[in-house]
Amino acid sequence: MPTFASPRRAPALLLCGALLALTATPALAAPGAPADAARPAPEPRSQPVFADEPxxxxxxxxxxxxxxxxxxxxxxxxxxxxxxxxxxxxxxxxxxxxxxxxxxxxxxxxxxxxxxxxxxxxxxxxxxxxxxxxxxxxxxxxxxxxxxxxxxxxxxxxxxxxxxxxxxxxxxxxxxxxxxxxxxxxxxxxxxxxxxxxxxxxxxxxxxxxxxxxxxxxxxxxxxxxxxxxxxxxxxxxxxxxxxxxxxxxxxxxxxxxxxxxxxxxxxxxxxxxxxxxxxxxxxxxxxxxxxxxxxxxxxxxxxxxxxxxxxxxxxxxxxxxxxxxxxxxxxxxxxxxxxxxxxxxxxxxxxxxxxxxxxxxxxxxxxxxxxxxxxxxxxxxxxxxxSGETAAPTALHPVPGETDGLGGLTSAPAPADARASFTDDPRQDEYAWAQQPDQASPARSLFTSAPLQEDLRLAGTGSISVTASPSTSSAHLSAVLVDYGPATTRDHLGDGEGIRTLETESCWGESRDGDDACYRDTEATTADVDYRIVSRGWADLANHESLEQESPLTPGDPHEMTFRLSTADHVIPAGHRLGLIIAGTDGAFITAPDEPGRVDLDLAGTAVSLPIVGGSGAAVKAGLDAPATGTAAVRPERAPARPEIHLNGGSFTG
Known part of the structure; x- marks a missing residue:
């Protein structure tokens, strides 16, 4: 990583000496050692020397x-x-x-x-x-x-x-x-x-x-x-x-x-x-x-x-x-x-x-x-x-069919040429509903899960998914969701404070002035015990398969190829957990529905997810992603908001 550039010109404050006060505390010297021998180099730090009203x-x-x-x-x-x-x-x-x-x-x-x-x-x-x-x-x-x-x-x-x-x-x-x-x-x-x-x-x-x-x-x-x-x-x-x-x-x-x-x-x-x-x-x-x-x-x-x-x-x-x-x-x-x-x-x-x-x-x-x-x-x-997101290697994983329609495996080996899966878009459902009951098929999504990982696997960076999909109607929206199946204690980011709780106590940071208080209420982490975590997600309109600037008409029954992005992640999937990939239609928690939601057929041989895996394909093999599996243990649901809130300003604009 490059070094930082210095300011354009040295501020006069540095020359006056007031802000060059050093805050590092010298360590005590060992008996008999020179007084300066055990002292760490002091760290320069600007000091609160301007006490007057600004x-x-x-x-x-x-x-x-x-x-x-x-x-x-x-x-x-x-x-x-x-x-x-x-x-x-x-x-x-x-x-x-x-x-x-x-x-x-x-x-x-x-x-x-x-x-x-x-x-x-x-x-x-x-x-x-x-x-x-x-x-x-x-x-x-x-x-x-x-x-x-x-x-x-x-x-x-x-x-x-x-x-x-x-x-x-x-x-x-x-x-x-x-x-x-x-x-x-x-x-x-x-x-x-x-x-x-x-x-x-x-x-x-x-x-x-x-x-x-x-x-x-x-x-x-x-x-x-x-x-x-x-x-x-x-x-x-x-x-x-x-x-x-x-x-x-x-x-x-x-x-x-x-x-x-x-x-x-x-x-x-x-x-x-x-x-x-x-x-x-x-x-x-x-x-x-x-x-x-x-x-x-x-x-x-x-x-x-x-x-x-x-x-x-x-x-x-x-x-x-x-x-x-x-x-x-x-x-x-x-x-x-x-x-x-x-x-x-x-x-x-x-x-x-x-x-x-x-x-x-x-x-x-x-x-x-x-x-x-x-x-x-x-x-x-x-x-x-x-x-590590800068060095993680894009690694392809493939959904493969399982013994039950709608449930399959996720592996480094491509699916057979004739492998298929399907789902029917239900805009009333969302990623939280899809992720629950991973051992049960649902007509609203196709779910593919890995075998239990043999080693920890870290995803760091931005992934993507490529699909070959045939809609039954002239419009189709797609969602892809990555899930870590396994127990964990995490911040309760779906709670009211999005992972924090505001306390009654206060701490002060700087000088308070009349009308301008420097004290703020303290916070603490809120936690949740979950059995799965959504790691990444992405959404797309299949009509934009040729260009994001211009929709193209969809012919019902015809296959269309499209690659779209997954959200950036940095997540370690522990050994013993399973990695899941959900492919479905309208994610009701986030996106709007197409004009005519319908059935979507997936050509699994033409479908793959590219994940930013730290260590690349070698790490994927060590974790056991070359061994397909279907089904997972039942999980407790992760709480979900009814609708996401767009609140750049702390207020709410329901999306």
Whole structure:
């Protein structure tokens, strides 16, 4: 993994000495040894030396865009909290659409202002913790939200430019003013121009998008549960999750802005319900632009995030790795949860050192530490030098028929040429219903299971499935689900807290100020004892078998070949467990049904799943995947939500 680039210019704070205070505690020397012999090298760390009330102000930055069509360019509001010092400081930025509509963090904090409109309450702990340590924090209202002008365009140019323009202003390349309209021009002489962007969900998505522009001055991003492609948030290989970007735009605009009706119309026109990829979606796909990224990336994602699904992390990480972008990752067992709420003390410490290195240029060794940390069991983490998803080998496994129709084996050996299976699409069912009773056939799915594994088998990365399917009607949706059959204790990611419980106690992180509390309610892991776990899933519209940009007519009875993606995984299937593959129709927990659900026949000889197995085919053989088997022991059901919730903002948009 490459080393991290130093900031563009050394901040003056480093020269004053105040932030070079060392926090490592010297070890006691052995009797008779020189006093310095047993002392470890101290780790440089920024210290909370700025105790005065921060400067709090708002600057309205001109984006150069006219999203609301009023004939003047839009200004976005950048609320700033910065130390009282003459030395220039780096910036930690969170650009968000949620500062007035929906809130940030586990406690849904909103921005607050005094009677004269000056910012007082800054959501999250960033200003409380980092401003005393010599950083400035800038919370940006995206265009069309809170106090910003313009219109929300959900991942488009307006969103990305909202934050990019502020970075340009911090570096003297854009204009800022002391009022939303008119006003005097103001500069950012207090800033070094070096910026680190951070944020969960929509906010982290903006960080990804801005990094993909290659804007000068952005030194690092910390995307948490973030989107890399808006298509894959609302659609998947031709199918729809049932929600649309115009609804989210209306929400973040606090119910909608009449002057933004034309923008919402363009969103609706560019996001057809049939799931085709259009120019609107292409514009909102940051993955192809990973080559532009010059910032380091510290990504965090929940492996059980059913909101911003793991494909968002996996495809972004793969693109970053292909371009040798400096990177680090935490993967948790939670759902859509911030690391502040599942690994708080370690998170604050790691984030502190990350920003010290990326924005202050401190040689604290974080770039030489393990680049990946993965939660294997609740609160049990495993570190590795680099994420194994980069080296796992695509390995083909094949569904083969069994003695009972609808139940078969999963093996490294292909199925016979005449092998067939079938299912009838029942949109009332979903992956949780399909995964239950694996020893019993169901007309709604075809299930293929391996023999009990002889050794642990790790999947790490993004897989895919190729099918040869013949529908009985002119429309067909497909789902594929990977299941680990065997007992385990895991985070209860399907519970209300998606793997955490909020407690009554509080802990404080930084300095509290009047109107801006640094204390947050503690959390703990919630767990569930299960007999199976869904490891990965994927969905597709068979009508898009030739192209995701254009549906092709399906002729009932004719076979069609299609390959579609499975969600990114990092999961160890223990020895003694079985690996299951389910192929079915409409997954009622996630996707919409086709116009005419019907029967689908599978040519098993033309069907295979490609899995990212650490150790490749050799590991698969050692685990016993060359020995087909059918049937598994009965299992207790994993709890399932009635419908998934799309809640980028902490509110709910039922999909």
């Amino acid at each position: 400067v709090r102000e708002t600057v309205w930055v001109d984006t150069g865009l006219d999203g609301d069509g009023d004939g003047t360019t839009d200004r976005v509001a950048a609320d700033i909290a910065r130390p009282r010092t003459d030395a220039p400081t780096p910036v930690i930025m969170d650009a968000s659409p949620y500062y007035s509509c929906c809130g940030r963090g586990n406690e849904n904090e909103l921005k607050t202002y005094d009677d004269e409109g000056r910012p007082v309450g800054f959501p999250l702990f960033y200003d409380n913790y980092f401003v005393p340590r010599g950083y400035s924090t800038v919370l940006v209202d995206l265009a069309g939200t809170n106090r910003a002008q313009g219109c929300a365009d959900v991942g488009g140019a307006s969103d990305v430019t909202s934050a990019k323009a502020v970075i340009d202003w911090l570096n003297g390349r854009a204009k800022g003013y002391d009022a939303a309209t008119g006003g005097a021009e103001v500069g950012a002489g207090w800033s070094t121009g070096d910026v680190g962007m951070i944020g969960k969900s929509y906010d982290g998505t903006i960080a990804n998008g801005v990094a993909a522009t290659g804007v000068e001055g952005l030194r690092t991003i910390v995307p948490i549960g973030a989107i890399s492609s808006w298509y894959d948030y609302y659609r998947s290989d031709g199918v729809s999750f049932g929600a649309d970007p115009s609804g989210l735009a209306e929400t973040v605009e606090d119910g909608g802005r009449p002057e933004c009706a034309a923008v919402k119309q363009r969103l609706d026109e560019g996001a057809p319900a049939n799931g085709d990829v259009t120019p609107l979606w292409t514009e909102r796909d940051h993955v192809p632009d990973a080559a532009n990224v010059t910032a380091s990336v510290f990504a965090v994602h929940g492996l059980n995030d059913l909101n911003v699904k793991t494909i968002q992390f996996g495809q972004w990480w793969d693109a970053l790795a292909a371009h040798d972008v400096p990177r680090k990752v935490w993967l948790s067992q939670t759902g859509h949860v911030d690391p502040f709420d599942f690994r708080r003390a370690e998170w604050v410490d790691t984030l502190h050192r990350w920003f010290d290195h990326a924005l202050l240029g401190m040689d604290n060794g974080i770039d030489a530490e393990p680049a990946a940390s993965v939660e294997r069991a609740p609160d049990e983490w495993s570190d590795e030098p680099s994420w």
